[in-house]
Amino acid sequence: xxxxxxxxxxxxxxVFDPEHSRQGYHLNMFCMSLNKEANREQFRRDESxxxxxxxxxxEQRDAVLQRDWIGLLxxxxxxxxxxxxxxxxxxxxxxIGARMEGVPDEQFKAMMINGGRPIQGNRYQKEWNRSG
Amino acid sequence: MxxxxxxxxxxxxxxxxxxxxxxxxxxxxxxxxxxxxxxAREWMQNEAPDVVIIVYNDHASAFSLELIPTxxxxxxxxxxxADEGYGPRKVxxxxxxxxxxxxxxxxxILDEFDMTIANEMPVDHGLTVPLSIACGEPDIWPCKVIxxxxxxxQYPSPTGNRCYQLGKAIRKAVEAFPADLKVAIFxxxxxxxxxxxxxxGLVNADFDIAFLDDLTRNVDRLVRIPHVEYLRExxxxxxxxxxxxxxxxxxxxxxxxxxxxxxxxxxxxAAGLIILENP
Numbered sequence: 001x002x003x004x005x006x007x008x009x010x011x012x013x014x015v016f017d018p019e020h021s022r023q024g025y026h027l028n029m030f031c032m033s034l035n036k037e038a039n040r041e042q043f044r045r046d047e048s049x050x051x052x053x054x055x056x057x058x059e060q061r062d063a064v065l066q067r068d069w070i071g072l073l074x075x076x077x078x079x080x081x082x083x084x085x086x087x088x089x090x091x092x093x094x095x096i097g098a099r100m101e102g103v104p105d106e107q108f109k110a111m112m113i114n115g116g117r118p119i120q121g122n123r124y125q126k127e128w129n130r131s132g
Numbered sequence: 133m134x135x136x137x138x139x140x141x142x143x144x145x146x147x148x149x150x151x152x153x154x155x156x157x158x159x160x161x162x163x164x165x166x167x168x169x170x171x172a173r174e175w176m177q178n179e180a181p182d183v184v185i186i187v188y189n190d191h192a193s194a195f196s197l198e199l200i201p202t203x204x205x206x207x208x209x210x211x212x213x214a215d216e217g218y219g220p221r222k223v224x225x226x227x228x229x230x231x232x233x234x235x236x237x238x239x240x241i242l243d244e245f246d247m248t249i250a251n252e253m254p255v256d257h258g259l260t261v262p263l264s265i266a267c268g269e270p271d272i273w274p275c276k277v278i279x280x281x282x283x284x285x286q287y288p289s290p291t292g293n294r295c296y297q298l299g300k301a302i303r304k305a306v307e308a309f310p311a312d313l314k315v316a317i318f319x320x321x322x323x324x325x326x327x328x329x330x331x332x333g334l335v336n337a338d339f340d341i342a343f344l345d346d347l348t349r350n351v352d353r354l355v356r357i358p359h360v361e362y363l364r365e366x367x368x369x370x371x372x373x374x375x376x377x378x379x380x381x382x383x384x385x386x387x388x389x390x391x392x393x394x395x396x397x398x399x400x401x402a403a404g405l406i407i408l409e410n411p
Binding site: 007016021032034036040087088102112115119 | 146147191192193196197198214215216217218219285286287288324325326327328329330331332333334335336337338339359360363364365368369396397399400402
């Protein structure tokens with residue numbers, strides 16, 4: 001994601017823009033392949049061998065194997081694609097949310113039930129820098 | 133002649149579909165949301181549209197990064213529920229209306245909206261969840277459906293204004309169709325939510341309520357909301373709300389609100405529903 005876009009100062013947000021899409025193409029297409037049961041079966045049998053088919057970077061490959069959910073986004077993953085991997089693991093969107101933020105699942109779920117993450121203090125990167 | 137009489141805006145959260153499919157709509161978590169859908173289901177039953185144009189986005193199901201159409205219209209006889217990784221939802225096959233869909237494609241393209249035409253397009257939760265919300269769990273869906281798929285995943289999606297103008301062209305096309313059909317249009321997605329990043333879970337109820345209000349009070353403001361404002365204020369996935377502008381564009385300027393429902397949360401999302409009718 002470029003740093004000079006008008007959305008670049010939104011904190012904790014990875015806009016799937018052209019640069020991001022180029023970087024993540026093979027990673028995302030791997031995730032897409034999990035839509036097919038036959039592929040899910042192969043991936044289940046040998047994750048590493050299955051990943052050999054997709055020409056992604058070593059960092060992307062490690063992020064997949066380690067289920068580094070925030071790393072996947074930083075390396076060009078798009079949430080709708082990386083969520084295919086979460087579905088494969090039986091993890092729901094709130095659990096992914098918790099893992100991307102680095103908080104316990106229950107804390108994230110409680111935040112949602114209490115109305116979600118508030119907009120106040122979460123519009124600009126500088127607001128996050130101030131709160132440290 | 134065909135008549136476009138009403139529009140519905142609704143979220144299409146996959147968890148809502150899963151709650152229906154797994155019989156969880158009466159749990160403490162889901163009941164308040166589904167109770168609010170009851171009047172919409174009654175409205176749908178009473179009005180009984182022949183055809184519903186459903187504006188939605190595909191979530192890496194029919195399309196992928198291989199091919200990213202900005203606007204695609206489904207012209208097939210039927211559309212199969214897509215396997216999104218859990219196996220397809222066990223909902224009825226979606227019956228299309230090829231004659232009207234082809235008429236729309238032709239009219240829209242000649243009107244300078246360069247539609248992608250899809251004969252094969254499995255439909256994911258973006259389309260089937262709104263049907264579950266509006267129709268419950270019938271053995272067959274009570275209306276024909278024309279899927280109109282919008283790219284909102286790869287930035288940039290079309291602008292709110294472009295979507296609104298497309299809605300106007302859809303209205304013109306529907307009402308030039310020489311058959312006595314009652315047509316509704318659904319704009320789906322939203323409302324505020326962010327699924328990704330450290331800011332995941334963002335909800336901005338004030339933004340959403342103002343959006344619902346201005347669908348009848350100040351459409352001009354909504355038409356001009358830039359992408360960066362959606363991203364910042366409504367969350368990275370809240371930017372799906374541009375699809376509601378296609379629905380709004382297809383209605384009269386003085387369309388009136390007949391029902392709304394707003395509930396937080398549905399999974400990670402602020403769920404909204406609104407029904408607008410032409411006078």
